[in-house]
Amino acid sequence: xxxxxxLDESCRGVNNLVGSDIRALRKSRGLTIIDLTSAxxxxxxxxxxxxxxxxxxSVRDLAAIAAYFDVSLNFFFRSAHQNPEExxxxxxxxDRMAIGSSETGLSEELLSPTxxxxxxxxxxxxxxxxxxxxxxxxRPTEDGGVLISGQLTMWIGALKVVLHPGDSFxxxxxxxxxxxxxxxxxxxxxxxxxxxx
Amino acid sequence: xxxxxxLDESCRGVNNLVGSDIRALRKSRGLTIIDLTSAxxxxxxxxxxxxxxxxxxSVRDLAAIAAYFDVSLNFFFRSAHQNPEExxxxxxxxDRMAIGSSETGLSEELLSPTxxxxxxxxxxxxxxxxxxxxxxxxRPTEDGGVLISGQLTMWIGALKVVLHPGDSFxxxxxxxxxxxxxxxxxxxxxxxxxxxx
DNA sequence: AAAATGAAAATTAACATGATTATTTCATTT
DNA sequence: AAATGAAATAATCATGTTAATTTTCATTTT
Numbered sequence: 001x002x003x004x005x006x007l008d009e010s011c012r013g014v015n016n017l018v019g020s021d022i023r024a025l026r027k028s029r030g031l032t033i034i035d036l037t038s039a040x041x042x043x044x045x046x047x048x049x050x051x052x053x054x055x056x057x058s059v060r061d062l063a064a065i066a067a068y069f070d071v072s073l074n075f076f077f078r079s080a081h082q083n084p085e086e087x088x089x090x091x092x093x094x095d096r097m098a099i100g101s102s103e104t105g106l107s108e109e110l111l112s113p114t115x116x117x118x119x120x121x122x123x124x125x126x127x128x129x130x131x132x133x134x135x136x137x138x139r140p141t142e143d144g145g146v147l148i149s150g151q152l153t154m155w156i157g158a159l160k161v162v163l164h165p166g167d168s169f170x171x172x173x174x175x176x177x178x179x180x181x182x183x184x185x186x187x188x189x190x191x192x193x194x195x196x197x
Numbered sequence: 198x199x200x201x202x203x204l205d206e207s208c209r210g211v212n213n214l215v216g217s218d219i220r221a222l223r224k225s226r227g228l229t230i231i232d233l234t235s236a237x238x239x240x241x242x243x244x245x246x247x248x249x250x251x252x253x254x255s256v257r258d259l260a261a262i263a264a265y266f267d268v269s270l271n272f273f274f275r276s277a278h279q280n281p282e283e284x285x286x287x288x289x290x291x292d293r294m295a296i297g298s299s300e301t302g303l304s305e306e307l308l309s310p311t312x313x314x315x316x317x318x319x320x321x322x323x324x325x326x327x328x329x330x331x332x333x334x335x336r337p338t339e340d341g342g343v344l345i346s347g348q349l350t351m352w353i354g355a356l357k358v359v360l361h362p363g364d365s366f367x368x369x370x371x372x373x374x375x376x377x378x379x380x381x382x383x384x385x386x387x388x389x390x391x392x393x394x
Numbered sequence: 395a396a397a398a399t400g401a402a403a404a405t406t407a408a409c410a411t412g413a414t415t416a417t418t419t420c421a422t423t424t
Numbered sequence: 425a426a427a428t429g430a431a432a433t434a435a436t437c438a439t440g441t442t443a444a445t446t447t448t449c450a451t452t453t454t
Contacts, residue, residue: 093363
C-alpha cells in the first residue's frame with residue numbers, strides 16, 4: 001500500500017502536467033471529453049483519468065493525441081528533465097517548444113509553462129520580408145504584445161501601425177495582419193487570453 | 198448643431214480614453230461609482246458621464262482622481278499627442294508611464310495601451326542588489342512573465358528559482374518575492390490578469 | 395454653453411431553481 | 425496497471441426574481 005502510493009506519487013507530477021496539457025488543449029478547442037474520446041477510440045472514463053494524472057496513457061495514445069492537436073509528441077515532455085518542483089511554474093529558455101501551424105516566416109514558441117492558465121505567453125519571430133498574407137480572421141480573444149527587436153508593420157482592424165522596439169499593442173476580437181519589411185527578424189512577446197493552443 | 202457635434206467629437210477620443218482609464222482604475226479596485234463619487238464629492242451621474250466621455254472633468258477633479266488612485270496626472274494623457282486612431286490600441290515606447298507604488302529598486306512601466314482589457318502588460322526593471330523585502334501577499338490574479346535581460350531570483354510560493362534571460366514563469370494567486378543578485382538591472386515583461394492598476 | 399445635480403428609468407449583477415450536459419468514480423474486465 | 429461502462433457527482437445552461445448599479449435626462453448651477 002505504501003509502496004504503491006509512493007510509486008504513484010513519483011509519476012504524478014509529470015502525469016499531471018501531461019494531463020493538464022491535454023485538458024487545456026481540448027478546452028481551447030471547445031471539445032468535450034466525449035468529443036475527444038470518440039475521435040481517439042477510447043472511453044470517457046479513461047480520458048478523465050488521463051487528464052487528471054490517475055492513469056498514464058500509452059505512447060501510442062499520446063501520439064494520437066499530439067497528432068490530433070497538431071503538436072509534437074515531445075511537447076508534452078518539454079519540462080520533464082527539470083526539477084519537478086518548478087514544472088508548470090517555470091519554463092527554461094532551452095526547453096521552449098515551437099507551436100502553432102507553421103506559417104512560413106513566422107515561428108512561435110510557447111513561453112507559458114503550462115497551457116492551463118487564463119492567458120498564454122508566446123515568443124513570436126517574424127522573418128525579414130515575410131507577411132501574414134492578408135488579414136487573419138478575428139479570434140474571440142484579447143491579444144497583446146511588445147516588440148522586443150526588429151521592426152514590424154501591423155494592421156489591427158483598419159489601423160496600420162509601424163512598430164519599433166519597445167512599442168506595445170493590445171486589441172480585442174479584431175482581425176489583424178503583419179509584415180516584416182525590415183532586414184532583421186521581428187521578435188514579439190505575444191499574449192493571448194484565453195489560450196488558443 | 199453641426200458645429201457642436203464636430204467639437205464634441207474632436208474631444209471624444211481623448212475623453213473616452215481618460216474616462217475608460219478612470220473606469221478601469223475604479224473597477225480594478227473593486228469600487229462602485231457611488232464609492233468613488235462619495236470619496237470625490239461629486240454626483241453619481243457626473244462620474245457616469247465622465248467615464249463615458251460625455252463630460253470633460255475639470256483638471257482639479259482629474260487631479261483628485263489621479264491622487265486617489267496614486268497615478269500621475271499626466272498618466273491620463275500618455276498617448277494624447279499620438280494619432281487618435283491608434284490611441285488605446287498602440288502605446289509607443291516613448292509614451293510609457295511609470296506606475297505602481299514606488300518600491301525602491303523596482304520600476305514599472307505600463308505597456309498596455311489601455312487599462313480596460315482582461316490582462317495588463319508591464320515592463321518591470323529590478324535594480325541590481327534590490328529585493329522585494331520578503332514575500333508579497335498573494336493577489337487574486339494570474340501572473341506571468343519573461344526575463345528579457347539580467348538575472349533574477351524569484352520565490353513563487355515555496356519554490357525558489359534563479360531566472361536567466363529567456364526563462365518564463367506563470368502562477369496563480371500565489372505569494373511571490375524577488376531579488377536581483379546580479380550587477381545589471383533585471384528586465385521582465387510581466388503580465389497580470391485581471392488588471393490591478 | 396458647458397458642467398453638475400438628483401431622481402426616474404434602464405441596465406446589469408447576484409441569487410435561486412430546475413433541466414441538461416459533462417465529468418468523475420468505481421466495480422469489473424482486459 | 426490500463427481500460428471499460430454505468431452509476432454518481434459535478435458543472436453548465438436557461439430561466440425567473442430581486443437587488444444593486446449605472447445611465448439618462450430634465451433641471452439647476454457655474
